[in-house]
């Protein structure tokens with residue numbers, strides 16, 4: 001399992017994303033977009049798709065948010081936990097704004 005934790009520029013909102021403090025970041029803390037880079041398991045980096053994944057749903061379990069992301073190209077889904085500095089209060093609104101990519 002390879003962990004990647006580097007700063008990058010968000011492909012969706014174009015903001016500069018700083019390093020995550022405790023966790024490996026795989027989605028943007030501002031707009032929650034991520035790249036489809038993993039195929040079967042998180043961090044396997046074996047996907048050849050590399051398209052944008054958007055959040056479409058979230059669940060609150062044991063005071064932890066689990067966010068469901070769907071790839072806007074191939075439809076692959078995967079779940080991920082939020083990072084500590086995600087702007088989680090904006091998530092419901094963002095999910096609504098991303099509906100247009102799927103319906």
Ligand SMILES: [Zn+2]
Nearest residue numbers: 010013028031
């Ligand atoms: Zn972003």
Ligand SMILES: [Zn+2]
Nearest residue numbers: 036049071074
């Ligand atoms: Zn994909």
